[in-house]
Amino acid sequence: MIPSKLPECPWQKVATDLFDWKGQEFVLVVDYFSRYCEIGVLRKSTSQEVISHLKAIFARHGIPETVISDNGPQYSSAEFSKFGQEWGFTHVTSSPKYPQSNGEAERTVQTIKILLTKAEDPHEALLAYRATPLENGFSPAELCMGRRLRTTLPTIPSKLIPQWPELAKLRETEEKIKSKQVVQYNQRHAAKELSDLLPGD
Helix, strand or coil, X not given: CCCCCXXXXXXXXXXXXXXXXXXXXXXXXXXXCCCCEEEEECCCCCHHHHHHHHHHHHHHHCCCXXXXXXXXXXXXXXXXXXXXXXXXXXXXXXXXXXXHHHHHHXXXXXXXXXXXXXXXXXXXXXXXXXHCCCCCCCCXXXXXXXXXXXXXXXXXXXXXXXXXXXXXXXXXXXXXXXXXXXXXXXXXXXXXXXXXXXXXX
16 A cells, blocks of 8 residues: 655645435545545536536635546546646546555545435535544644634634644644554555565566
């Protein structure tokens, strides 16, 4: 497992994926820096429909430098390639033989599905995801917007005043988390270091 490097800022690098929930198809976009995500309901499973949602999301958060997706027809079309060129982002697709390379989006999809299943209101589920602290101690909203979100839970007003996390400490914490994840992944998959090849091997 090779951990991804934390981007320099929010919405510099994002991942996108499609998922089905209760017979309805959705498009998801997640920011690598903050893990803040956006989802949209697809009326049609077409490149044009996906592009329309991505444009709306990028209009809110800014155009990312890199967009990562799988090789699904909505993302591998000439129309999506043209969209990337016109909007000025690099489109990177995951390997068909190794779909886990779009793991950030896939992990977020699973998390969102669990929240949607438990919640009566899908919007409240999204709010809960965005407001809940990650393993690094900050919520996606704090990392994306520099502030906590007001939810249905009682909150001290002063806690809602914008205050950006100290990036140096955030990066240090993220590195420790990723190193721990690599160790756990390698243990689960029994990954071993390759020995040096000798002449004739």
